[in-house]
Amino acid sequence: MPKISVNVNGTSYSHEVEGRLLLVHYLRDVLGLTGTHVGCDTSSCGACTIHLDGKAVKSCSLLAAQADGFSITTIEGLAPTGELHPLQIGFKEEHGLQCGFCTPGMIMCAADLLEHNPTPSEHEIREALEGNICRCTGYHNIVRAIQHASGQLAETAP
Amino acid sequence: MSNKFIGKSIKRVEDKRFITGHGRYTDDIVLPGMTYAYILRSPYAHANIKSIDITEAAAMKGVMTIMTGDEVGHYGVPCGWQVNFKNGDTMKEPPHPLLVKDKVRHVGDAVALVVAESREIAQDAAEAIVVDYEVLPAVTDASKAVEADAPQVHDSVPNNICFDWEIGNPKSEVDEAMAGAAHITSLDFVNQRLSPNAMEPRSYIGHYDNVYDRYTLYTSTQNPHLIRLLMCAFVLGLPEHKVRVVGPDVGGGFGSKIYHYTEEALVTLAAKKIGRPVKWTETRSEAFLTDAHGRDHVTHAEMGFDRDGKIVGLRIKTFANLGAYLSTFSTAVPTYLHGTLLQGLYTTPKIHLDMTCVFTNTTAVDAYRGAGRPEATYLLERLVDLAALEMGTDPAELRLKNFIAPFDGVTQPGYQTNVALQYDSGNYHGVLARGLEMLGYDDFRKDQAEAAKTNKLLGVGFSTYIEACGIAPSAVVGSLGARAGLFEVGQVRVQPTGSVSIFTGSHSHGQGHETTFAQIVADRLGIPMENVEIHHGDTESVAFGMGTYGSRSLAVGGSAIVKSLDKIIEKGAKIAAHKLECSPDDIEFADGKFTVKGTDKALTFGDIALTAYVPHVYPANLEPGLDFSSFYDPTNFTYPFGCHIAVVEVDKETGATKLKRFIAVDDVGNVINPMIVDGQIHGGLAQGIGQALLEGIEFDGNGQIINASYMDYAMPRADDLPMFELDRQVTPCPHNPLGVKGAGEAGCIGSTPAVVNAVIDALWSGGHKVKDIRMPLTPERVWTAMQ
Numbered sequence: 001m002p003k004i005s006v007n008v009n010g011t012s013y014s015h016e017v018e019g020r021l022l023l024v025h026y027l028r029d030v031l032g033l034t035g036t037h038v039g040c041d042t043s044s045c046g047a048c049t050i051h052l053d054g055k056a057v058k059s060c061s062l063l064a065a066q067a068d069g070f071s072i073t074t075i076e077g078l079a080p081t082g083e084l085h086p087l088q089i090g091f092k093e094e095h096g097l098q099c100g101f102c103t104p105g106m107i108m109c110a111a112d113l114l115e116h117n118p119t120p121s122e123h124e125i126r127e128a129l130e131g132n133i134c135r136c137t138g139y140h141n142i143v144r145a146i147q148h149a150s151g152q153l154a155e156t157a158p
Numbered sequence: 159m160s161n162k163f164i165g166k167s168i169k170r171v172e173d174k175r176f177i178t179g180h181g182r183y184t185d186d187i188v189l190p191g192m193t194y195a196y197i198l199r200s201p202y203a204h205a206n207i208k209s210i211d212i213t214e215a216a217a218m219k220g221v222m223t224i225m226t227g228d229e230v231g232h233y234g235v236p237c238g239w240q241v242n243f244k245n246g247d248t249m250k251e252p253p254h255p256l257l258v259k260d261k262v263r264h265v266g267d268a269v270a271l272v273v274a275e276s277r278e279i280a281q282d283a284a285e286a287i288v289v290d291y292e293v294l295p296a297v298t299d300a301s302k303a304v305e306a307d308a309p310q311v312h313d314s315v316p317n318n319i320c321f322d323w324e325i326g327n328p329k330s331e332v333d334e335a336m337a338g339a340a341h342i343t344s345l346d347f348v349n350q351r352l353s354p355n356a357m358e359p360r361s362y363i364g365h366y367d368n369v370y371d372r373y374t375l376y377t378s379t380q381n382p383h384l385i386r387l388l389m390c391a392f393v394l395g396l397p398e399h400k401v402r403v404v405g406p407d408v409g410g411g412f413g414s415k416i417y418h419y420t421e422e423a424l425v426t427l428a429a430k431k432i433g434r435p436v437k438w439t440e441t442r443s444e445a446f447l448t449d450a451h452g453r454d455h456v457t458h459a460e461m462g463f464d465r466d467g468k469i470v471g472l473r474i475k476t477f478a479n480l481g482a483y484l485s486t487f488s489t490a491v492p493t494y495l496h497g498t499l500l501q502g503l504y505t506t507p508k509i510h511l512d513m514t515c516v517f518t519n520t521t522a523v524d525a526y527r528g529a530g531r532p533e534a535t536y537l538l539e540r541l542v543d544l545a546a547l548e549m550g551t552d553p554a555e556l557r558l559k560n561f562i563a564p565f566d567g568v569t570q571p572g573y574q575t576n577v578a579l580q581y582d583s584g585n586y587h588g589v590l591a592r593g594l595e596m597l598g599y600d601d602f603r604k605d606q607a608e609a610a611k612t613n614k615l616l617g618v619g620f621s622t623y624i625e626a627c628g629i630a631p632s633a634v635v636g637s638l639g640a641r642a643g644l645f646e647v648g649q650v651r652v653q654p655t656g657s658v659s660i661f662t663g664s665h666s667h668g669q670g671h672e673t674t675f676a677q678i679v680a681d682r683l684g685i686p687m688e689n690v691e692i693h694h695g696d697t698e699s700v701a702f703g704m705g706t707y708g709s710r711s712l713a714v715g716g717s718a719i720v721k722s723l724d725k726i727i728e729k730g731a732k733i734a735a736h737k738l739e740c741s742p743d744d745i746e747f748a749d750g751k752f753t754v755k756g757t758d759k760a761l762t763f764g765d766i767a768l769t770a771y772v773p774h775v776y777p778a779n780l781e782p783g784l785d786f787s788s789f790y791d792p793t794n795f796t797y798p799f800g801c802h803i804a805v806v807e808v809d810k811e812t813g814a815t816k817l818k819r820f821i822a823v824d825d826v827g828n829v830i831n832p833m834i835v836d837g838q839i840h841g842g843l844a845q846g847i848g849q850a851l852l853e854g855i856e857f858d859g860n861g862q863i864i865n866a867s868y869m870d871y872a873m874p875r876a877d878d879l880p881m882f883e884l885d886r887q888v889t890p891c892p893h894n895p896l897g898v899k900g901a902g903e904a905g906c907i908g909s910t911p912a913v914v915n916a917v918i919d920a921l922w923s924g925g926h927k928v929k930d931i932r933m934p935l936t937p938e939r940v941w942t943a944m945q
Contacts, residue, residue: 126877
């Protein structure tokens, strides 16, 4: 079995893994990081989106063995413990989530977008989310959540 | 009662765990000694099983057990709603075994369950099972399944007819009305089959504790108590007090997680058999084959008008596809949740629906967001818009002419329809008028005329819908064949220090109960929201419950909580009166204080809570404690309604439709949290628009679903949709204490015909007088329709 060394959310791990083990199952089943979700089996839904060396990737689309030597961030490590990332605040403030299942993937995808484009237009946001499916929100409030995180919305009163 | 929280867009208290990755869905749960199940499924839509050989698979390292129909085929899951034939005979109810023994009836029918040390070993072993199939011809279309030479899905069901059914006025009266009509608009159409596609795949964990002889089932369900009742009483014969069912965080349902699925009973049996916990989580491909589908009607409908454009009659023949087996509520959907909505918002004097419900070699069909009501709305609203085009009248004018007049249900009576229901309150003119105002209707028609000269046609489509939700009065649904009551339970437990725990039989899988319900409790008791916690989803903590579907949580579950809050306040007043030395009648409760009327003598809610648990100075004949549970059984359905307007641009050269605007003016009664209600509408709109433009299960001639993956089944993505334009009208529900009607399904019920009507309108503006295009309206279908 291949041996891998990865850094996940700032902690280094070494494990022997089955060759066919997907990275998403490594994160969920071996490391217990269940915030990364599996919503499909065709790399179409984006619920498993994580950051691999800072870039958003679908963790079902590569093997754990392929992640050897990489630095990984999952939703659990997006912000320091006890703090929230601006996107996490945006999703809460704008009701960008309902059942919450797609939410980690949406946030990780949007974080990559804002890293490269700090004030995206509505069109650019929708294009960036094209690989992530949400069945609850109709995307309306997800778009607003990302606009909120990028400082493009006035603060909403409670 | 205070007014700090109700009606305000309070941010959700449940969000923190989801945005930080700490939601706890069933597949996230790992119990000590966990094993994993994989189900071997039929690759054929219809085949006899000649033999099953598990020898090699059973011998594989890491395999714990393999179960087949020989072992558990005598157990089957029940249908929860009995509908009778027109002649009074009971519907045909063939068994739905946990694993099939002799014959598979749809692609994905379960043949064997393998339990192993890992998911991968279980899957490898399943692939080593040898099943010898004799493949039979399959039928997937309900209107063809009733033909004399069609394949027979169940030997005991002649012509595959589960039952036939009718509702409305006598057929002869409708025929007579139609014979006298000045104009008849007729339409043959298919309301296509959809896959619900909640983002969390179904997942179950069975656990058995042999010391205490207790079972636990973790399940991605919308109604844990209902699952426990069905599994214990109708499937496995287990005593309910020995079975705990937990529905933890659930990643969306939309109806698909109401039903008692075979796999819930299978993991329960397997866990006891091997003495270790058993987890089964479906793949998305499996979800397409086994999660109950929605819709699938084949319809011929006619609407008759007099010379003034008044509707004189409505006559319908529909074949509804039930799939290969009866799912829990499948028989109620095309009947009592569909036929009863065919009055719509109109004064139509004569209505008749002739419905035939049919078995086919397909996945079971059951309630999917809206459940029968989207099909009724689609039928009515397509006919009305098409009639306006055919008669050369304005679709908004035609509606206004036929709307039921406003009534509040308090000073004016409810509206008795010709299809059994009595609407509670409504102002249908109001929502249409507001929608037209938001649209800028006059300007739109000018823009449309300009666009008609170009290659980009513009169209507008209307849909003015009504639905019945807040289900349901138990006596009413019982008389209609429901095998359960549809009340809800709400327990309010006040702690000695004045904080409050609420236990509700409703179940949140995205709806935000933990926030909305807490808003109600905090305001009614005049306490801070952080002093309130909502518990749901566990039969061990919640006394009972019927769960969440049919937009019922607030109207029924919320009302049950209010009943208990009223009891808390009534008892609190007795305690306060004793301490303040007055009569309970002299106590008034407001803003968290029990006050002697007309004085400044008062005790806080916290004082009373402490006194109830430290009853040193206390009324002689009153029990200590402050803890009440209530069952609320509604007296009627609730009837939300609204106006949805779609504006589309159709490219004449490619047939591609672009949804440019979507306006929704919904009246869901009183609103507790506008942010959450808007979110529910948004999501419903996306699913309804998805049906119109993108979604649809497609079968090949062998009964294979040819788009059973997210690569092939198109659902709305972010760049398919515009920002929605929402507004609201409030006509309170007159018969529940909160005045609420329900908002979960409205968006999905109203939106689909608005979009299709808009495309048809665009085509007519360009001179293409097309009556119907089969959904989803792909560019190819729209382009073909224009040729």
